[in-house]
Amino acid sequence: MILDPEIETASREDLQRLQLSRLRTTLERVYESVPFYRESLDEARIKPTDIHSLQDIVRLPFTQKSDLRDHYPFGLLAVTTEHVVRFHASSGTRGKPTVVAYTKGDIARWAHIVARALACAGAKAGDRFHNAYGYGLFTGGLGLHYGIEELGAAVIPVSGGNTARQVRLIEDFRPRGISGTPSYVLNIAEEMEALGLDPRQTSLEYGILGAEPWSEALRAEIQSTLDIKAMDIYGLSEVMGPGVAIECWEAQNGLHIAEDHFLAEIIDPKTALPVPFGESGELVFTSLTKEAFPVIRYRTGDIASLDQEPCACGRTLMRMSRIKGRLDDMLIIRGVNVFPTEIEYVLLQFDEIAPHYQVTVDHVGSLDTLEVHCEVSPEFHRDTSTIPSDPRFMSLHHRLLHSLKSELGISVGLKIHRPGTIARSEGKAIRIVDNRVESEIR
Numbered sequence: 001m002i003l004d005p006e007i008e009t010a011s012r013e014d015l016q017r018l019q020l021s022r023l024r025t026t027l028e029r030v031y032e033s034v035p036f037y038r039e040s041l042d043e044a045r046i047k048p049t050d051i052h053s054l055q056d057i058v059r060l061p062f063t064q065k066s067d068l069r070d071h072y073p074f075g076l077l078a079v080t081t082e083h084v085v086r087f088h089a090s091s092g093t094r095g096k097p098t099v100v101a102y103t104k105g106d107i108a109r110w111a112h113i114v115a116r117a118l119a120c121a122g123a124k125a126g127d128r129f130h131n132a133y134g135y136g137l138f139t140g141g142l143g144l145h146y147g148i149e150e151l152g153a154a155v156i157p158v159s160g161g162n163t164a165r166q167v168r169l170i171e172d173f174r175p176r177g178i179s180g181t182p183s184y185v186l187n188i189a190e191e192m193e194a195l196g197l198d199p200r201q202t203s204l205e206y207g208i209l210g211a212e213p214w215s216e217a218l219r220a221e222i223q224s225t226l227d228i229k230a231m232d233i234y235g236l237s238e239v240m241g242p243g244v245a246i247e248c249w250e251a252q253n254g255l256h257i258a259e260d261h262f263l264a265e266i267i268d269p270k271t272a273l274p275v276p277f278g279e280s281g282e283l284v285f286t287s288l289t290k291e292a293f294p295v296i297r298y299r300t301g302d303i304a305s306l307d308q309e310p311c312a313c314g315r316t317l318m319r320m321s322r323i324k325g326r327l328d329d330m331l332i333i334r335g336v337n338v339f340p341t342e343i344e345y346v347l348l349q350f351d352e353i354a355p356h357y358q359v360t361v362d363h364v365g366s367l368d369t370l371e372v373h374c375e376v377s378p379e380f381h382r383d384t385s386t387i388p389s390d391p392r393f394m395s396l397h398h399r400l401l402h403s404l405k406s407e408l409g410i411s412v413g414l415k416i417h418r419p420g421t422i423a424r425s426e427g428k429a430i431r432i433v434d435n436r437v438e439s440e441i442r
């Protein structure tokens with residue numbers, strides 16, 4: 001269902017007119033109330049009134065994660081703290097956390113954006129909705145929560161963790177929708193199987209999954225394991241939280257950006273110059289309606305492409321591709337760029353392999369090496385008694401190694417473990433263990 005047809009099916013000209021007027025208001029606001037932005041605009045010798053078209057945005061300076069850290073905790077707020085009704089923060093596993101803030105108006109707009117996103121992904125008023133995103137400083141739990149209520153659906157605010165209880169609640173409350181990270185929702189499905197339940201027989205019809213990179217192959221796996229339709233939801237706390245973009249139920253092919261609130265660009269991460277539609281690069285967002293924590297040309301570190309082609313659902317909102325990976329997570333192994341999702345894609349082509357994996361990176365001699373750790377499926381494990389000397393196991397190892405090598409273009413190590421060996425996630429999965437820099441684990 002299209003909740004805001006006048007926006008979601010607007011002509012490009014109308015949308016761009018709205019974006020330009022909101023961009024100018026946002027720039028005036030940050031110029032007046034955030035010293036960091038005033039200084040960086042002054043340094044670039046540009047005033048908010050110099051912006052006459054959306055193309056002029058390339059004249060504005062970028063904002064980076066380090067700018068948020070440097071102004072920790074409240075230095076980038078465009079309102080006084082009395083006007084803030086909520087804070088969120090990143091987990092801050094590396095350095096200071098990044099703090100973001102919302103006014104009452106921001107929270108109301110966010111709830112509406114998420115409600116619209118949920119409707120786009122097939123949710124309806126009257127649905128029961130199991131929200132397995134973590135509640136707390138992370139934006140996933142509360143961000144989805146208020147959007148579900150705003151839509152008129154009933155939220156079951158389970159949060160992450162206690163997976164056996166999640167299964168019981170799904171059995172008892174019979175929700176139509178579920179949200180969580182793809183890795184955690186898969187973990188819930190696995191728990192159902194461990195408890196002797198058939199994950200395909202639940203009341204669930206759709207999943208709204210995101211907050212971590214996942215491949216098309218993992219979507220197929222989740223859809224068939226749970227017999228649901230799985231839509232990708234994207235967002236980041238610096239820009240708002242979940243709901244910046246979402247896939248539609250009809251096409252499941254690219255995520256519609258809430259363009260009336262966020263202006264998207266793709267740049268070449270090396271040169272910082274714009275790249276054409278359809279080409280991959282770093283996503284950059286400018287907020288157009290935020291009061292407490294506006295961001296100007298925020299470099300997300302996420303790799304995607306943009307698409308302006310019409311969509312089967314009738315929405316005209318631009319689509320971004322699924323996130324290929326984060327620049328932070330891009331491994332450069334002997335000169336070749338590798339994203340964990342590319343490894344995931346290869347692993348999931350093998351029925352004998354379960355969808356749980358981790359990649360370790362080490363520095364051996366003068367070379368960086370990559371080792372893929374994955375698991376056999378429980379069925380394969382049941383049938384092949386003598387891992388790893390069973391010829392079927394040896395053949396699997398050989399074929400998988402060959403596929404990884406030919407798909408990634410580099411030689412990698414491979415360890416195939418027994419079922420249940422790889423740590424399961426209750427939120428964002430940790431796919432990379434980087435031993436090259438001591439204590440830096442992503």
Ligand code: DLL
Binds near residue numbers: 133140143236323
């Ligand atoms: O992960 C917000 C969110 C919550 C999005 C629930 C979707 C659902 P942060 O914790 O600030 O916010 O992390 C943001 O997570 O820059 C991406 O690298 C990654 N990410 C978020 N959504 C997706 C997605 C939330 N659909 C960072 N696909 C972002 C791939 C995603 N990566």
